[in-house]
Amino acid sequence: MTEPTEKLPLDNDLRCRYEYLAEFFNFTNDNIKILNQLSIYIQPMIPVIVDKVYRKLFSFDITKQYFFRHPSHSCFGNLFSSANHSSFSFDGNDIEFRKNMLSKYLEKILMEQEWDDSFLRYLSFVGQVHTQEMGTSTIHVDYMHISALIGFLEHIIIDIILKINNIDYQTKYRAIVSMNKFFWIQNQFFKMHYKEEEKR
Structure with missing residues (x-):
């Protein structure tokens, strides 16, 4: 990518944004393969990871509040919201759907072998669905909480990698580096949907 970045459509072209970030972070096919290889260790732990994430979100009122939204304002209908706070619980249907x-x-980020345009659209959608861009004016998770959650999720996975017994230090190092690069790329796919928040 030799074209000056100020001439690149980094804010609206997913492929261009990814290629710039991948080159900047030196995120290569080798990193993708490492994520694929890591899946055999991480996948069995996914229920534990997800449980830790939602317990963390429920431990702060400021993040827990985002689960209390009126169904008519949710792009997922009543699956993605709860109008009745008293019936809303950590083990309820709404949270199970989100889990x-x-x-x-x-599973997808670990198993995906080809980062084609369809996969990039998925990474973008993961960010977009948390914002007003989905046409749900009352469903907008502040970027601060998104960034904190990405960091928390990454730390959980790094801790799992460090505790794997049957891989050597160098392999663990490459796995952690690959995971770190991925989450920074995902973070930037979130951030592209928070332009209005940055202006405030």
């Missing part, structure tokens, strides 16, 4: 979405996300 399943996170589980599928983790």
